[in-house]
Amino acid sequence: MQPIDFWMVDAFSETTFDGNAAAVCALSDWLPDEVMLKMARQHNQSETAFFIHQDDGFGLRWFTTQGEINLCGHATLAAAHVIFEHLNYPQTDIRFTTRFVGDLWVSRSGGWLYLDFPAWRSEPTVAPSLLFECLGIDGCRELRVGRDYLVVLDSPQQLAALDPDIHGMLPLDKMICVTAPGEGNYDFVSRFFCPGEAVAEDPVTGSAHSMLIPFWGEKLGKTQMLAWQGAARGGELRCEWRGDRVRIGGQATTYLNGTIYLR
DSSP states (O other): OEEEEEEEEEETOSSTTSSEEEEEEEESSOOOHHHHHHHHHHHTSSOEEEEEEETTEEEEEEEOSSOEESOOHHHHHHHHHHHHHTSOOOSSEEEEEOSSSOEEEEEEETTEEEEEEEOOOOEEOOOOHHHHHHHTOSOOSEEEESSSEEEEOSOHHHHHTOOOOSGGGGGGOSOEEEEEEOOTTOSEEEEEEOTTSSSSEESOOTTTHHHHHHHHHHHHTOSEEEEEEESSSEEEEEEEEETTEEEEEEOEEEEEEEEEEEO
């Protein structure tokens, strides 16, 4: 029997039942990929983060219920929260080594955690008819594509009113980020749809802001922005554009802690 420490964390929130839930597992060594995938499916969250301790920091990998992915913001934030709060990590910065995007850094300051991620550019594209059909809209202000589709609407009200057929977008073979200019304190707002995944709408998606921050930074002529993502639940993100990097700030809170037993 192999015991594994396990946490569930609400990332990008200072309260329980808000933000985005992620499962976090602390490993002594990497498990076979098929085992980590089965664990992610058992947890049935949007992502499970697995980390191991290394001499110069931590190794980090992320799995959805469908397979390993190349970047996940909220699960990185959740893993850093666990390391700082539950493993009593004494430094103010954590270095994560990843398989696909190199080294990532998470720093702690004043009750907030800050992700240092690569910035992702997006390019204008032509909309597949299925995209607008499933979103239930006739068109948009702008459509772009990077790792995900980026659909730009006119207002937060239009964004909030979306009631899409998320799994109907599965043939597009991409996730769909929909965004609009913000109101009040927020520079921009967004929602993120995940066709085929266990969690069809991701409440707060750190990795999507790797694309959103450069887009809105250029549009608004800003390097520092405050963003909100979510519908039924969601969270606030402090955003900074640093050229080919972005800095994404959020809070996190632990929902549960337990032990997994692999037999």
